[in-house]
Amino acid sequence: MLDLRMPIGCLFLIIGTILLTWGCAHPVLTPCGGLQVNLNATWGSVMGTFGLLMSLLAWREKSRS
Amino acid sequence: MQVGVLDYLIIAIYFVFVLGIGVVLKKQMVSSEDFFLSGRSIPSWITGLAFISANLGAIEVMGMAANGAEYGIMTAHFYWVGAIPAMVFLALFMMPFYYGSRVRSVPEYLKLRFNEPTRAFNALSFALMTVLMSGINMYAMALVFKLLLNWSMTASILVSAGVVLAYTILGGLTSSIYNEVLQFFLIVFGLLPLTLIGLANGGGWQGLIGHLPKGFGHLWSQAGGTANPMGIDWLGLVSGLGFVLSFGYWCTDFLVIQRALAAESLSAAQRTPLIAAFPKVFFPLLTVVPGMLALSLIPALGSNTTNYSYNMALPLLLSQYYPSGMLGVGLTAMLASFMSGMAGNITAFNTVWTYDIYQSYIAPARSDRHYLWMGRVATAAGILVSIGTAYLVMGFPSIMDYMQMIFSFFNAPLFATFLLGMFWKRTTPWAAFWGLVTGTVSAGVHFALTHFGMLTYSSVMAGNFWRATMAWLICFSVTFALSFVTKPRPVEDLQGLVWGLGGDTPLIREVWYKRPAVLASMVIVMTLVANVVLW
Numbered sequence: 001m002l003d004l005r006m007p008i009g010c011l012f013l014i015i016g017t018i019l020l021t022w023g024c025a026h027p028v029l030t031p032c033g034g035l036q037v038n039l040n041a042t043w044g045s046v047m048g049t050f051g052l053l054m055s056l057l058a059w060r061e062k063s064r065s
Numbered sequence: 066m067q068v069g070v071l072d073y074l075i076i077a078i079y080f081v082f083v084l085g086i087g088v089v090l091k092k093q094m095v096s097s098e099d100f101f102l103s104g105r106s107i108p109s110w111i112t113g114l115a116f117i118s119a120n121l122g123a124i125e126v127m128g129m130a131a132n133g134a135e136y137g138i139m140t141a142h143f144y145w146v147g148a149i150p151a152m153v154f155l156a157l158f159m160m161p162f163y164y165g166s167r168v169r170s171v172p173e174y175l176k177l178r179f180n181e182p183t184r185a186f187n188a189l190s191f192a193l194m195t196v197l198m199s200g201i202n203m204y205a206m207a208l209v210f211k212l213l214l215n216w217s218m219t220a221s222i223l224v225s226a227g228v229v230l231a232y233t234i235l236g237g238l239t240s241s242i243y244n245e246v247l248q249f250f251l252i253v254f255g256l257l258p259l260t261l262i263g264l265a266n267g268g269g270w271q272g273l274i275g276h277l278p279k280g281f282g283h284l285w286s287q288a289g290g291t292a293n294p295m296g297i298d299w300l301g302l303v304s305g306l307g308f309v310l311s312f313g314y315w316c317t318d319f320l321v322i323q324r325a326l327a328a329e330s331l332s333a334a335q336r337t338p339l340i341a342a343f344p345k346v347f348f349p350l351l352t353v354v355p356g357m358l359a360l361s362l363i364p365a366l367g368s369n370t371t372n373y374s375y376n377m378a379l380p381l382l383l384s385q386y387y388p389s390g391m392l393g394v395g396l397t398a399m400l401a402s403f404m405s406g407m408a409g410n411i412t413a414f415n416t417v418w419t420y421d422i423y424q425s426y427i428a429p430a431r432s433d434r435h436y437l438w439m440g441r442v443a444t445a446a447g448i449l450v451s452i453g454t455a456y457l458v459m460g461f462p463s464i465m466d467y468m469q470m471i472f473s474f475f476n477a478p479l480f481a482t483f484l485l486g487m488f489w490k491r492t493t494p495w496a497a498f499w500g501l502v503t504g505t506v507s508a509g510v511h512f513a514l515t516h517f518g519m520l521t522y523s524s525v526m527a528g529n530f531w532r533a534t535m536a537w538l539i540c541f542s543v544t545f546a547l548s549f550v551t552k553p554r555p556v557e558d559l560q561g562l563v564w565g566l567g568g569d570t571p572l573i574r575e576v577w578y579k580r581p582a583v584l585a586s587m588v589i590v591m592t593l594v595a596n597v598v599l600w
Contacts, residue, residue, distance in 0.1 A: 001093065004243050007085065007247065008246070008250060011079070011247065018075065019390050028389075039258065043258055
């Protein structure tokens with residue numbers, strides 16, 4: 001059976017990388033409390049990290065079995 | 066708001082993954098049990114997240130945000146008084162009968178416990194309910210995409226129907242469950258920044274409720290009477306929402322039960338609603354709070370124009386805060402929620418149609434391959450009918466009105482049937498049948514009386530809660546009374562179907578953190594804390 005963590009990981013890694021790259025290349029600042037946040041870059045890195053974690057968990061399971 | 070190429074690219078990547086999962090799983094769909102029940106082989110963390118995600122359709126995301134804008138934090142009662150206690154009850158007390166009896170659907174349990182007519186009545190009403198509910202998701206999606214992307218309603222409905230059709234017809238329930246988990250994470254990651262930014266900009270929780278009408282920040286302090294945003298007192302809340310509507314939905318609706326039946330063991334099936342309950346504790350942060358934030362930011366919200374109706378609270382907030390890129394993620398989250406809601410209903414529909422209607426009454430004793438084929442045909446037919454019901458929803462003033470009407474007709478009386486059937490062995494088959502019929506008809510009569518102004522309530526929501534309570538009471542009373550004058554089934558036929566009469570499924574001793582009672586206690590404590598903090 002397909003390890004679901006693999007497609008989830010890949011999807012989040014791809015979307016996260018796109019957002020991070022786009023956010024760095026075309027920064028748009030969103031007010032957040034007293035700060036100005038580059039939402040695309042910040043949240044892109046969060047999504048990318050989550051995707052990487054899921055992919056690593058799936059890869060570890062595969063190499064174990 | 067400007068939707069750019071980047072946003073469309075993110076939506077397109079999501080579609081590729083959703084369809085890819087269906088294609089990969091297609092070769093594993095060998096038997097009808099693979100297609101309809103995922104071969105009962107899925108781990109509990111997946112079935113648990115699918116359990117919550119199948120319910121995470123238009124109602125949950127758009128509807129709860131709309132209610133948050135209309136009624137404030139009292140909307141969280143749907144989670145903390147309604148959903149979570151019901152999910153715990155399902156896991157601890159009802160799942161052993163559903164999973165242990167090896168039934169393939171909820172109507173099939175009614176056949177084993179009662180008789181064929183009770184099963185037929187429930188199967189037909191459930192099939193009707195699922196296509197009506199599936200239409201809600203299509204309609205909601207079309208509404209959002211018309212506002213945000215300027216797509217026509219018909220184009221939106223056809224695109225969403227086409228994608229859901231493709232992945233459910235290819236990979237059956239497994240594909241639907243896998244995509245629901247993927248969609249769960251997308252919804253969380255797509256909507257969470259809205260709450261974080263909104264609260265940071267609005268001065269935190271205290272700042273937010275300072276901008277809202279009185280009572281919008283409290284759960285119980287004004288529930289002594291009806292002078293609160295929801296217009297209902299604690300008794301109506303606890304009986305209508307906390308008991309009848311929520312237990313009726315979470316404990317009997319095959320849409321969610323089907324996810325637990327796909328689990329790999331009884332213990333995993335019991336953990337399924339409990340795993341779902343943990344994120345459910347926090348879901349008001351993703352749905353209700355954004356609705357409240359939208360009301361504080363957009364003063365015109367709640368006017369009668371379509372673009373500023375309460376239903377638009379979440380999409381309007383999305384357009385307010387997200388730049389191109391994150392907007393694509395937010396739109397994908399909404400798309401994911403509508404598609405998971407639609408696919409959940411369609412997979413439940415194709416199972417009930419194939420097993421409980423087609424195999425039982427139209428074409429019995431055919432090959433397994435034939436029923437697998439029929440499941441695929443039912444998937445396509447269910448989606449076609451849902452397209453029709455999507456246009457039907459357009460005639461109703463709000464999504465919530467339409468949905469509550471459906472739930473009070475079908476789920477509220479059914480819960481009384483299950484409660485008596487599972488926990489009282491004297492309940493007879495014909496008493497259950499007539500109780501269910503009179504409960505459903507009485508909900509219809511009550512709806513008509515309310516609709517034509519002969520019965521009035523302080524809010525639409527209060528009317529919904531009291532209708533559900535009344536339908537439940539009538540079904541319960543009729544079933545209870547008739548059970549004394551009709552013939553019960555022999556006790557030996559009820560083994561494993563009724564509380565106290567055992568079953569032959571042994572419980573496996575699990576490590577402490579996997580035990581249902583431990584998980585249930587943890588989630589109940591978390592829910593109590595949430596209620597106290599926002600009292």
